[in-house]
Amino acid sequence: MSSNEPSKTSGQFHSAKGNVVEAVGNVTGASSWTQSGKEEHAQGEAEYKAAQAKGYVEGTADRLGGKKDTIVGAVTGDKSQETAGNVRRDKGEAKQELNKNV
Template sequence: MSSDPSKTSGQFHSTKGNVVEAIGNLTGATSWQQSGKEEHAKGEAEYKAAQVQGYAEGTADRITGKKDAVVGAVTGDKSQQAEGNARHDKGEAQQELNSSV
């Protein structure tokens, strides 16, 4: 099992925590209210951590891609230049997807 944060898992636990807390509010069960709040908070934290990780990975791809594109252009290696541009663009898209950090 992976220990990396996951947006999907974070959203699941955040939503589940909200549901558990709502049930606790409806029934007056303070233990459910508390455990729901805790699970929601943990889910939100995991989601944010996954965003940060995704943004950092996008930054690494942008930098590496730009380097490869420049090296390819300087050496005349069109394949390396194209691959570098593609990696740069992939990293840029990943950063945009995770930019509300």
């Protein structure tokens, strides 16, 4: 994964860090910290949601590709392709489930 791609972990980190910075700003009266914290929190939440959406789309592609491979394998009698398709489909369904709150 490149640093330009959204990450759930990075998004959660920045969301939490933004909350801490905002709280420090509120306690100390430093409005620049409060604003900076709000902005970092919002950016973290946006990154998390982007990573979640990306994961769901990838899961959909795996599920559909696996289903196709399963069908082709079954029609042609290629048990290896059919099994690989089932595995890919299941992997895609699991990935969709992990990222379904989009």
